[in-house]
Amino acid sequence: MIRLAGDLWLGDRPLARGLDLRIPPGAWTCLLGASGVGKSTLGRIVAGLPVAARFRGRADLPPPGGVAMLGQDAQLLPWASALENVVIGPRLRGEAPDRARARGLLARVGLAGLEDRRPAQLSGGQRQRVALARTLIEDRPVVILDEPFSALDAATKAAMQDLAADLLAGRTVILITHDPLEAARLGHGAWAIAPEATRPLALPGGPIPRPLDAPEVMAAQTTLFRELSQPWAA
Template identity: 40%
Template sequence: MLNSQLIAPSIHIKHAFLAFRDTVLFDNLNFVLPAGKITSLLGPSGIGKSTLLRLIANLITPEIAKRENTTVRAAITCNNNIAISAQVAYMAQADLLLPWLTARDNVLLGARLRGLLTSDDTKRAELILQQVGLNHATNLLPNELSGGMKQRVALARTLFENKPIVLMDEPFSALDTITRYKLQTLAAELLKNRTVLLITHDPLEALRLSDEIYIMSGHPAIVHAPLDLTTPTPRDPSESGLIELQIKLLHELTRLQGERI
């Protein structure tokens, strides 16, 4: 799936600083997203995970920072020396489908927005929709799709971008358990060999999908890796030791949440 010329880079976040009004959320935050791996980021609500992701995606322009009353600074680099904004695809919690476009046209949005839509793109969009199991729904509008189907279109749109870096902000959290489980498996398969940052609140989701799990906590926040994960992804929930890891992760998160109260 991944364009062979693009090799997923590692991402280096250094000296990241974020303040909302006078509250410093993190200061001198440093961590690395390993190349071609899925990294999950967990942590209490309001710690600044989503802002961090938007910061990495280069979405916090000075104008937006001013409007949102935030101060941000960070040195974010990729080891292939290409600007991150040129190699990133973004998937949010909301499907962000445009209600006036069919599933296919939503997948093709990026090509349209870049003014480079070709017939090859259309074929590729249909292929990807087929991969996410929506070959029968290409001509349907978002309001004709279920929540799970919409999120699959959003995943297809993310994959269509064919970028080596994928940033996902709780992409499956609004779905029911079964749909989420299926989509996680699908995503793990289709996102292979890309550098992925996945923000999630669900320890099991992190354990199923990630090569690396980071927890963000504290004031100002820091990022640490509580677990050593060695087995290949996606992990089956029945895999030996996974339950223990989940309990460990839950305890760690509960402890951190407790600190905040």
């Protein structure tokens, strides 16, 4: 289990105190909270990436190299094809890229026949699918999704949520999101991050992705929105 228990500081200013995040293996855990509270920073700490903030406390983290990360911006190389963007990780590490596997992953995310297109020739949803394939080719047991679908239209967003839930089944996934509906659809567990403490949030049970129009999903969305909109104390 991944665990972060302690305080997150930026200089002499606390971002989030009283953290006690527990991320169980093989499940989707959502982190919600206001902008600037340190959600993305926590994701980067789990991924072993550099951050400007300091974490003080207990940190039970995945081993080095055990995490892949997908962000809101697909961050594709504009001069490279979809295929070459998928294999950029192995190339940067000096490894021989498995282009056949990359083609297979692009097919799995619905981009068969588009391997040679550059990012400017793809829609926003297609670019995020390339980024998802790039994440999958890393084959890491832990995946961090930092608001990867927030810039997409509603229909494309729902389709990408369904696709990610299918392709990342069985992995430990940390989803950083501002969207209560997204958490209600995809989360097995969720935490609200606030400056003075963290707390668990209730989500529906059952397999994910949950249907958008399921009564329990709509009820959970409303409850999450209310809880996140109200100030609360530790």
